[in-house]
Amino acid sequence: MATKEIILNKIQILITNHFGSPEEAFSFFDKNSNGKLTKKEIVKLLKQAKISGFIRGIVANRLIDGYDKDGDGLIDWEEFKFAIDDISDKSR
Template structure:
């Protein structure tokens, strides 16, 4: 399993074990309630998923780069849902 898969798996475990739904996870990490996750909020999610502090900044940038479809530098609910669906598909 590559590093990307390990990270995505940890995120899936966090969401599955600590939240009833992906919506609840999104709302929990969307601290300001604006419907979008900032890089800082994504870093918090990665910390909760037990991703090493050394690579959290890099990983958060890569997640935004990979899933930010509208190019605003943030992850909205639809982009988050797409990422979660992809993570779920990869774990099967």
Template structure:
């Protein structure tokens, strides 16, 4: 399985190469516009980040577990921004 660092690096590359801002990326993957990313929406983000289909479901569950601070099983903008900031800090 890919390391957390590898997965986060692929997500960072996707966001920085294809979107002007992290907010643009969040809005793009928030298909229903509820300002929260569901597991299915995170799976689509992982697909775009070139994460292997076999492990996308497991990785999306782990990302929710790691970054969902309010326990609603969704990633809201603040949680997404926190995760993105962590990714950005690790790449420096």
């Protein structure tokens, strides 16, 4: 199974290489434009980041568990921004 660092690095690479900003990435994956990412939308982000299909659901759940500060089971913009900042800090 991929390590946490590898997964976080792949997410950072996706956002850095394919989007002009984290805001652009968030908007792209927020398909219903409700300002929150569902597990399904996060799984699509992970697929774009080339995370193995076998573990995408597990990783999505862990990302939600780790960054969903308001406990609604979704990732809003502030939570997403915190996650991206956290990923960037860990890759330095």
